[in-house]
Amino acid sequence: MSEILQLKRKATEIRMELLKMIYESGAGHTGGSLSITDILTVLYYKIMNIDPTNPTWEHRDRYVQSKGHAVESYWAILADKGFFQKEELKTFSQYNSRLIGHPNNKVPGVEMNTGALGHGLSISVGMALAAKMDGKSYKVYTLMGDGEQAEGSVWEGAMAASQYKLDNLVAIIDRNNLQITGNTEDVMSIEPLGSKWRSFGWEVVEVDGNDIEQLVHTFSKLPQTVGKPTMVIANTVKGKGISIAENQVGWHHRVPTKEEYELAVEELSQQLEVLV
Template sequence: MTDINSLKRKAIDIRKSLIEMIYEAGTGHTGSSLSNTDILVALYYGVMNVDPNNPNWEDRDRYIQSKGHAVESYWAVLADKGFFPKEELKTFSKYNSRLIGHPNNKVPGVEMNTGALGHGLSVSVGMALAAKMDNKAYRVFTLMGDGELAEGSVWEAAMSASQYKLDNLIGIIDRNRLQISGTTDDVMSNEPLDKKWESFGWHVVQVDGNDVGELVKVFNEAPQISGKPTIILANTVKGKGISIAENVASWHHHVPTKEEYEKAMQELSEQLEVLA
């Protein structure tokens, strides 16, 4: 059984790691990475069947981070899992580093280069369909941003997944309701989001996207309806875990000052103490 308290502690450790990476590199998508941290921790430590010692294992579960700009939490998790040495995190966004500002499939554990939004779900549909054709049991998970849903290719992929009854495909929306230029409602409203996905033939589940325990439960129960892909509407807080960053659109691509960095690390350390 998954120890939820240890997952909560792990999520805080990953947040500390990603803040340090961004601060030292002087660049990064801070708010987005903080909001999706719990989702990644739930998947990699409580749900997915992967092997860091054999990253190309044929029967592994697949994960595609379609919202590729929020890569810092992804790098921190992959390093912590042992896909590459943690020491390499210090090279993030430095010259000749393979840990660039978007997922890079030269890094073990990364299935696809992403960054141009709207492509991840289409590739995931292909992977899930291949599993069906090859009689493989692996599942395919793809994480999208709610702002990303303005891309028409997302909805083409959604139709395809339903058409081919891909119940081995689990889409996840990091629904923090903020994007680089404001709220999703103001920029390009996608409500009612649940009804839209249902109309495209998907099984819809809503969950607190910053509750690792609930996330693990929901991921492990999917698919709840045979013959349908599942979409997880993960309601998150942008900048989660750091008070000065939470629900602040300007932290989308904000690099903390020295004072902000110190405050963030102190807050995260205090959160760890509470869970001790």
Template sequence: MEESTFLKRKAIEIRMDFVKMIYEAGTGHTGSSLSNTDILVALFYKVMNLDPKNPKWGERDRYVQSKGHAVESYWAVLADKGFFPKEELKTYSQFQSRLIGHPNNKVPGVEVNTGALGHGLAVSVGMALAAKKDSKSYRVFTLMGDGEQAEGSIWEAAMAGAHYKLDNLVGIIDRNRLQITGSTDDVLSNEPLDEKWRSFGWEVIEVDGNDMDQLVDVLSETPRVTGKPTLVLANTLKGKGISFAENTVGWHHHVPTKAEFDQAMDELSKQLEVFV
């Protein structure tokens, strides 16, 4: 199977894994996880230098999920990659499970606890600066939400990243244009988002965040400019992959009913058949 086909199939399989996980647990951020799945698959299966058998390997690329609420796709990817057994996905959000509703660094593959929005980029700046000071070659990738851009700490970290010329730092915005209470334009407009990041000293690349080939091409080429951090503005569709969830604000934190779950799995199964 060619690599592009493998990655596209994998993204559908990951969606099926975590939609089932959310349905069985009765909780989860379904729409947000569906929008960021392709980004995570591109990073973990192609772009980043990782060793699931040695998750603390010093030369590994670092990943920080700043939009921590969209953790379900992250758990499914880590399990599929072998950071922990896939059977453990069944414990999601159960009593004493380490697979909680936000990234938890007791889980192999998770660098830092996240959840309070606006913190992940600042932590990533510190990691990237440490790599520079230690003469290490690893890169640091951090995934942010577009609603998260309303947090002032994002812009403090953006200034620091440019000031220290952290060309080993890659910020990614899951630009699905919806947040928990409505569209980003209605809640607090962040346009022109690309120009704002450029004005803070970052190299900005815009990409279709649900197009696997584009994602792999762009993310594999980061960092793009010596002496500048890179911001990938990934235009995505909230609820991607499930027709009745796509671009629907109500699916930010919605658990499928039995009928919705059955329809979702049927749709995803048919998408897989295209790649048989």
């Protein structure tokens, strides 16, 4: 089996796991977690230099999920990679669980608590700047939502990253065009998105964020330009992989019914059967 096919299978398995977490817990952000699954799969199973047996290894690449509410795919991947036992996924969003609805750095593999949107990029700028000052070679990756681009702190971080020439910093925007209250261009228009980031001194790459092969090709060639931070605008489908949820704003924060869950599991199972 080719590496790309293996990654596609893994992404589908992660989708099944995160959907199970949401259904059984009765809570979660379904649409955005599904849209970012391919991105996280490529980062964690192909690109990032990490060691689950030593989560605080000083030379590890850092990942900050600024889009903290889409945590279900993140938890599923950290468990699958061995940062903690998979059995703990059953406690998602339960009383006294470490696996709450946003990233929590009591969990091995999580660099920073995130939840309030707009903070992840500035945190990542600090991490990337520290690496430069300390002469370390690790990279810092951060994933933001497209609705999050309305936060002013995002653009403060953007200016700082360019100012300090942080070519060890990679930011990703999950460009699925939907946020909790509607289409991003209706709620708070962010286009022309690529031009805005270029004007802030970033190298910008646009990809299909649900195409595993494109993602591998793009992330394997970073940084795009020495002396510049890189912005990857990942065009995705909200609810990707489950037809009843795809491009539906109502699935931003929604738990599937029993019937919907069974239909989704069947659909993902069929996808796995093809990926052999």
